[in-house]
Amino acid sequence: MSKKIILLVGSPRRQGNTMTVSQWVAEGATAAGADVRLVDVTKLNGIGHGCLSCYRCQKSTEYRCSQKDEVTELLLSLSGYDTICFATPVYFFSFSSQLRSVIDRMLSLIKYNGAGEMQTPLRCSQLALVATAGDTEEQSGVDSMRLSLSHFVDYFHLPAVESLFFGSCDKPADMRANVEARGQSIAFGKKLAMD
Numbered sequence: 001m002s003k004k005i006i007l008l009v010g011s012p013r014r015q016g017n018t019m020t021v022s023q024w025v026a027e028g029a030t031a032a033g034a035d036v037r038l039v040d041v042t043k044l045n046g047i048g049h050g051c052l053s054c055y056r057c058q059k060s061t062e063y064r065c066s067q068k069d070e071v072t073e074l075l076l077s078l079s080g081y082d083t084i085c086f087a088t089p090v091y092f093f094s095f096s097s098q099l100r101s102v103i104d105r106m107l108s109l110i111k112y113n114g115a116g117e118m119q120t121p122l123r124c125s126q127l128a129l130v131a132t133a134g135d136t137e138e139q140s141g142v143d144s145m146r147l148s149l150s151h152f153v154d155y156f157h158l159p160a161v162e163s164l165f166f167g168s169c170d171k172p173a174d175m176r177a178n179v180e181a182r183g184q185s186i187a188f189g190k191k192l193a194m195d
């Protein structure tokens, strides 16, 4: 059975650097036989709300966010994927607010049992990060996202994060014409499909 990969793209620029790279990653993964879904999370109804800290998800027996919107539907689907790939521009040394909103609402995908053990319906065996930034790797702040995701995978008992990063990004048209970046992104997608 082919590997199921979901890319959650959190750039509000429809044809920006992050979407271009994400589409190449999806192209590579698809070519390697994976079943790929790319979601532009910035267009989902409800994305602006973030987690409301209502804790209703923790009082319910379901792994369901209490907000009735497209983000909840997306979260419910995540347990069907082998790989979850977060794709984001670096905004002030971190994730875009839209992607952050999805990540925070993943609280609805955990519960603790009577023995204090964390339970989750997620069955993914791989978590990946795709990021683009205006500054260099050292200056951009991508390291803070990698650190954040390393805590995230520890928490969810997942393997280490795979990441693809492009720094010093400028005009989206330049990225679209960047043959080397395209090759690296397609190779990354293939790796995600085959690992």
Ligand SMILES: Cc1cc2nc3c(=O)[nH]c(=O)nc-3n(C[C@H](O)[C@H](O)[C@H](O)COP(=O)(O)O)c2cc1C
Residues within 6 Å of the ligand: 011, 012, 013, 015, 016, 017, 018, 019, 088, 089, 090, 091, 092, 093, 094, 132, 133, 134, 135, 136, 139, 140, 141, 169, 170, 172
């Ligand atoms: C609000 C905002 C904050 C940003 N913060 C950073 C930053 O902290 N570090 C960095 O290297 N680039 C930063 N950038 C630049 C973007 O990360 C970069 O242009 C990225 O490639 C944009 O991706 P996109 O084309 O998908 O929108 C910022 C851009 C915006 C709009």
